Amino acid sequence: MKGLLRWGMILMAGALLAGCGESGRSKPIQPPVTAAALPGDLTYQDVLQKGEVVHNLSMTPDAQHIWVGTHAGLYHSAGGGVWGLLSPELEQKDVTGWFVDPNNPQHIFAAGNNGVLRSTDGGKKWAKLGKGLPEPAEIRSFAGIREGDQIRLFAFVTGEGIYQSSNGGNEWSLWLPLDQEVYAMDYDPMENRLYVAAQFNLLYHEDGQWKTEVVPNAQQVYSLTVDRTSGILAVATDQGIMEKIDGSWQQLDAKSPETLIVISPGAGDYRWVGIGESAFVYTLSNGKWKKWN
Incomplete structure (x- = not known):
């Protein structure tokens, strides 16, 4: 692969900056625009310089913003090459993943790697959660x-496995020990399964045991990610984006400009959003991938 990958899917910003150039100057339920999502004045290259590592992304339900989690903060953009920090309190925090309560x-x-944080005011203030989590808890997914x-x-806590909380993060317990590194995971409520992109396989947990999901042709x-509106499971692989629809795998027809190593549901006219190995953010609309940043 052209970019430097961390655990096979996370981008190292040193390689990313070289890939951005001037064009880089000119995300379960997706996060909505909140009171903390104020307009920013950063370029995407600024985000890469500050964030160092790009972990994940998502699109808001109104299809107006994309969120990107980095090693130093959670950033948002409404397109046009302009980015902003979602919350000043997260500026120096590693953010590998997030979840927004669809009811609130x-x-x-x-x-x-700071454990789990919760905000009850749209991202202005944050409090640490973690009773039952190891200390420190390096959460990679x-x-x-x-x-x-x-x-x-x-x-997913590195070196231990998957912890679970059933009361909004107040209390945690080790649910599924796993001795592989986990790059991504998502829960499919329609199949009642937790899918895991692990070091060696695509796994899911069912009937008290881990099972392997075979993705055709993918090494x-x-x-x-799971699109909870359509029920489609999508995976980013070395062969492109594969979708599991009604139990059958098929390759996404739209060819991306480069290998995508992070995938997330879109919203509105956008089917999917993703991050390429060069760190560019892409959106899929009307059968074509386009750069967002």
Whole structure:
């Protein structure tokens, strides 16, 4: 692969800056625009310089903003090459994943090598959660889902496995020990399965055991996501984006300009959003991938 990858899917910013050039100057439930999502004055190259490592992305339900999690903060952009820091309190925080409560968008959970943080005011202030998590908790993948009146969260802690909280992050317990590195995970409520892009396989947990999901022709799975509106499971692989629709795998017809190593559901007219190995952010609309940043 052209870019330097961390755990097979995370981008090192040193390589990214070289790939951005001037064009770089000119994200479960997706986060909404909150009170903290104020307009910014940064270029994407600024984000890469500040963030050092790009972990993940998502698009807001109104299709107006994309969020990007980095080693030093959570950033947002409405396009046009302009980016801003979502929350000043997260500026020096590692953010590998996040979850926004669909019933109350002011409630946001963020995770990284600082453990799990929660905001109840749209990202202005944050409090640390973690009773039952190891200290320190290096969380490399994070997912969440609302089930009735409860929020269920999943956090992969390096060297231990997947921890689970069934009460909005207040208390945690080791749910599924796993001795592989995890690049991404997401919960599919329609199949009642947790899918995991692990070091050696695409896995899912069912009937008390890990099972392997075979993705046709793919030698490596970089990341995965579940579109909870359509129920489609999408994985970013060395062969491109693969979609599991009604139990069958098929390759996405639209060819991306480069290998995508992070994939997330889009919104509105956007089917998917992704990050390429050069760190560019892309959106898929009307059968074509285009740069966002």
